[in-house]
Amino acid sequence: MAIKYCSNCGAPVSMRIPALDNRARYVCDACDTTHYVNPKIVAGCIPESGERILLCRRAIEPCLGMWTLPAGFMEMGESTVEAAIRETWEEAEASVEVDSLFALFSIPHISQVYIMFRAGLPRDEYAPGPESLEVALFREEEIPWSQLAFPVISRTLECYFSDKRAGAFRVHIGDIRNRMPQQPSDKMKQTSSSGMSVHPRDC
Amino acid sequence: MAIKYCSNCGAPVSMRIPALDNRARYVCDACDTTHYVNPKIVAGCIPESGERILLCRRAIEPCLGMWTLPAGFMEMGESTVEAAIRETWEEAEASVEVDSLFALFSIPHISQVYIMFRAGLPRDEYAPGPESLEVALFREEEIPWSQLAFPVISRTLECYFSDKRAGAFRVHIGDIRNRMPQQPSDKMKQTSSSGMSVHPRDC
Structure with a gap:
């Protein structure tokens, strides 16, 4: 503004x-x-329960009705880990134990930096918070890829399952950039989440 | 404010x-x-030239005259890597090639998050920018530990040389917190940089 x-x-x-x-x-x-x-800064978690991870279906715009990892704007006086834990509680009513940093993604055209942590979900207890319609655990083959809210979330999950199959998690650094318009019709798409592309810096 | x-x-x-x-x-x-x-977000670099790293002596407050790694506030429209490269140019007139993420340190009591990258200095070309009094390369044994500007910089360098001696660099996540006052005289120290302590989360 x-x-x-x-x-x-x-x-x-x-x-x-x-x-x-x-x-x-x-x-x-x-x-x-x-x-x-x-x-x-947007801080969030990939909450893990065995082979499944926790996703939230958004009750608010943007992307109302689509699925996302629990994440939100870091507040004053917090650490990044505290922000990720708080957001996971607020959106999924889930208590997590943060394990390790997983991703640091810059989104320059909206001036946001996503900091995502892997986190253990010691108890399968969760419920939709005020900003979620539903919260559920998903195996890789159950992920609603076409119903994910933001490109940064798709990218985070692609890296996550890629690492999981490879047998080793690492820290992913990357940028998610607005796609350059190629032709007039492309310009129309730039305001939608599908009008963005991922800059493949690291995986 | x-x-x-x-x-x-x-x-x-x-x-x-x-x-x-x-x-x-x-x-x-x-x-x-x-x-x-x-x-x-404060983004910065550990610029490496062989066995030496580049430090800047501050020409501005806070901590005028003390040494620091090149780092500064991330601007709108940047990635974290771009911010780190720009700050290194502005403060040390050094062109660096970012190698990997090294540290993500939260400082909750001042609501800052430091994102520090290891970066190569392909040419030993550098000079003080407007915010620096001098810029110089230091081996580990030459680091002016008692003249470092901020606890987060001391912590970053401690982790860096610890990893270097161990033969493997990793990503450090941690918090740097204000020391709790133990007695009335301690309260006086809280406004100085020496009145802060590092919360040893990871190394």
Whole structure:
């Protein structure tokens, strides 16, 4: 969301390069406060129960009705692990024990960084939180690939099952980028989740 | 910095729990816009040239005059790797080739997440950028441990040389937490960088 007014004094802001900086920022015309805008972290889990993992069906937009891993925006005062555990509780009412970092995916065109952890689900206890319609455990062959909410979730699960078959989990670093439009009709697709492609940096 | 006025309409905000949320946020009393505040990512590199790594001596506060790895706040529209490469150029005028993720450290009390990469320095070309007083290559025995700028940098370098001696680099996940005050005199130290301790999650 664009910044129109200064959060410090309420006066209008303009976009200009502050002193000792090298890029344009929102700067207050009255009190000279610089308002920085930075990428957000989404932290989440791949909750594992034996051969199955836990997915949530979204009760909210975007992608209402589609399946996702439990994940959400990191809050102030948290660690990334605490954020992943909290989001898993809020969306799936599941208590997890974080095992290891699995993926660090940047999504530059929406300025988000996904940090996903493998996590144990010691008890098969879960239920839809306020943002989920249902929560369920899936084996690899049961994953609803065509009903996954976001490209970053598809990518995370592809890497996960690829590693699982290979017998060793590793940390995946990558970018998920908006596909460049090839022809006019392609431009239409760019606002949908299918209009995005994965930059295959690592797997 | 506290939010006092709405960046959308300029009216005063108050702290309250928005509809369908579970924690207090800054919400505009006039246009009802919710203003989310989230942790920031600091991305950086451990630039390697043979047995030596590149450090920068800070030309700005905090910790003016102390040594650090090149790192800084991730900008909108970047990947974490791009941010690390840009910061290394800005602070050390060094062109690096990112090799692998090395550390993901959360600092909850200041709501920052450090993402540090190992990176090759193909040419020994570097110079102080506007935020650095000097830039230099150091062997392990030459590291100015008592003159490092931040606990997260000390921790990153400790893990780095520990892995190097062990002959294998791995990804380090951890938290760096403010030390709890034990006695009144301890409270005084909490605002200084020496008043922080590392939570030894992983190494």
